[in-house]
Amino acid sequence: MQEAARQSNAGGNALTAQELELAELIVATLNLEVRPLDIDPRAPLFGDGLGLDSIDILEIALAISKAYGVRLKSDDEDNVRTFASLRSLHEHIRKLQRS
Numbered sequence: 001m002q003e004a005a006r007q008s009n010a011g012g013n014a015l016t017a018q019e020l021e022l023a024e025l026i027v028a029t030l031n032l033e034v035r036p037l038d039i040d041p042r043a044p045l046f047g048d049g050l051g052l053d054s055i056d057i058l059e060i061a062l063a064i065s066k067a068y069g070v071r072l073k074s075d076d077e078d079n080v081r082t083f084a085s086l087r088s089l090h091e092h093i094r095k096l097q098r099s
Contacts, residue, residue, distance in 0.1 A: 015041050019090050029063040030056055041087040049085070057083055070096040
């Protein structure tokens with residue numbers, strides 16, 4: 001799982017500064033054994049990407065709420081798309097901050 005993220009990121013798909021900040025939050029919140037810089041922003045958060053599960057997503061949502069001042073709703077019909085990747089999650093947070 002971590003190797004897949006590392007290999008994908010080696011292909012030149014670099015994290016933005018804001019995505020790196022979010023990756024650091026995710027790694028710290030979940031005590032992941034991957035460096036934030038090694039996370040491919042387009043890799044899936046579930047399954048073959050970071051391998052997260054629904055409990056992990058709940059923990060991330062709580063940490064994001066505290067860190068970014070936005071509320072991620074568990075009943076949002078766009079959650080599958082929102083949590084598809086680090087990049088899509090970051091874009092959703094930015095959208096919520098603007099509204």
